[in-house]
Amino acid sequence: MQEKLIFYYSAMKGGKTSRIFSKIHDLEENGQTVLLIKSSKDKKGEEEIINRRGEHIPVDILLKPNEKLLSKKYFNQIWNCNHIIVDEAQFISPHQATELWEINKKMNIPVTCFALKGNFRGDLFSGAARLIALADEITEMDTNSLCLCGAPAKFNARKVNGEFTMEGEEVVIDGSTENIEYQPLCGGCFFKKVYSKGKMKKCIKPKEKLS
Numbered sequence: 001m002q003e004k005l006i007f008y009y010s011a012m013k014g015g016k017t018s019r020i021f022s023k024i025h026d027l028e029e030n031g032q033t034v035l036l037i038k039s040s041k042d043k044k045g046e047e048e049i050i051n052r053r054g055e056h057i058p059v060d061i062l063l064k065p066n067e068k069l070l071s072k073k074y075f076n077q078i079w080n081c082n083h084i085i086v087d088e089a090q091f092i093s094p095h096q097a098t099e100l101w102e103i104n105k106k107m108n109i110p111v112t113c114f115a116l117k118g119n120f121r122g123d124l125f126s127g128a129a130r131l132i133a134l135a136d137e138i139t140e141m142d143t144n145s146l147c148l149c150g151a152p153a154k155f156n157a158r159k160v161n162g163e164f165t166m167e168g169e170e171v172v173i174d175g176s177t178e179n180i181e182y183q184p185l186c187g188g189c190f191f192k193k194v195y196s197k198g199k200m201k202k203c204i205k206p207k208e209k210l211s
């Protein structure tokens with residue numbers, strides 16, 4: 001059987017970590033050796049992933065942005081695993097995404113990636129874009145991430161000092177003095193509150209008001 005590369009995505013706070021915990025638990029219970037990979041660009045939890053109940057799982061490979069997965073350093077770990085899981089997969093580079101696909105296709109190791117699809121501006125993360133291009137299956141997770149209006153959230157909006165913004169670096173570097181937080185939003189609220197902020201007066205009126 002040809003094993004697949006699967007890309008799961010949701011907005012922030014969408015329950016990805018809980019899904020990773022249960023996936024690893026299920027695989028290990030069936031005697032599988034799981035290789036858990038995370039990009040070092042994700043600062044929270046550092047060398048482990050932590051779920052909402054405060055449980056920890058150590059990361060096997062904390063992958064630096066310019067590192068190659070297909071290298072002597074990681075060969076044994078990859079060779080000896082039965083399943084690769086990638087947490088915060090949006091942060092890996094397009095080249096690393098391609099390497100995951102090569103590993104999956106050459107070595108027939110299933111690869112399951114969990115990621116955000118878009119950044120705070122609503123653009124695809126480059127790692128997510130490459131994985132979406134290559135994945136055998138792309139699945140939006142049943143989400144428990146809700147917008148302020150109660151609709152399912154699709155976007156990850158950034159607030160700086162309490163104000164929504166489209167400005168700034170994709171990944172904020174440690175030591176930033178700004179007070180940055182993220183808010184999951186639905187498409188309508190992202191359009192109104194973030195994308196069109198301050199521009200709404202120029203918008204055409206809804207059709208019903210024109211008639």
Ligand SMILES: [Zn+2]
Nearest residue numbers: 147149186189
């Ligand atoms: Zn909304």
